[in-house]
Amino acid sequence: MEEQWLTWAKQLQAIAQAGLAYSKDVFDIERFKMIRNISLEILSRHTDMEVNKIKDLFANETGYPTPKVDVRAAVFHKEQILMVQEKSDGKWSLPGGWADIGYSPAEIAVKEVKEETGYDVKPIKLIAVFDKKCHPHPPSPYHVYKIMFLCELSGGNAKNSIETNDVQFFDKHQLPPLSIHRITKNQIELAFEHLKNAHAPIYFD
Structure with missing residues (x-):
């Protein structure tokens, strides 16, 4: 089984991606961006990859997140x-x-x-x-x-x-x-x- 930090990071990214895809409220959009950045920071701390590289690989998709x-x-x-x-x-x-x-x-x-x-x-x-x-x-x-x-x-x-x-x-x-x-x-x-x-x-x- 994968480690809990990774599960949480992916769940946060999925929540952020869905929110950014469907939210119309500008304040909610900013909150979802913050959630996405938190997920990127978790991954960066635990994988030794730079945040910008992880963002390119991990947080560049749009629409409803699916496996x-x-x-x-x-x-x-x-x-x-x-x-x-x-x-x-x-x-x-x-x-x-x-x-x-x-x-x-x-x-x-x-x-x-x-x-x-x-x-x-x-x-x-x-x-x-x-x-x-x-x-x-x-x-x-x-x-x-x-x-x-x-x-x-x-x-x-x-x-x-x-x-x-x-x-x-x-x-x-x-x-x-x-x-x-x-x-x-x-x-x-x-x-x-x-x-x-x-x-x-x-x-x-």
Whole structure:
């Protein structure tokens, strides 16, 4: 579970964002700006990031606040799982990323695998809908739902992308260093469970 200070900071940011989107009263607008600044200050104190940088990443959205959606694909070949080495931190994750407008979750999984690995896949089963705050990821300013699909390899060839340095398949017991703000060991192990058991229940939260 995420630390309480992070939950409070994100809740304050959500309240401020909704208030700034819908409030008409100038005094209320100023109060919501103050609430947003408090949330930014909390994040800055606990993450060593500058307030202005956090504001650009965290407090630049408008409208009613909703969780972000991260889609990941678990693709297997000979009981090994497909992983990509991220350029941003040099560590490894399942192919995937933020959901794009106009695509279904399954379409995002197919698109991300193709872009990041060169492989063609077909989603065959929903493995899980994770709430990121319920898992041992590093602190994140966003409230994120992570959707994971079990996918079947159908073609293509391995290639790197603008976001990845390498593409490889790994054994369950020989996983590389993980990019843990994207994926955790337990989440990968859950994917292996669904590979072994077609009737495994969908995980949520």
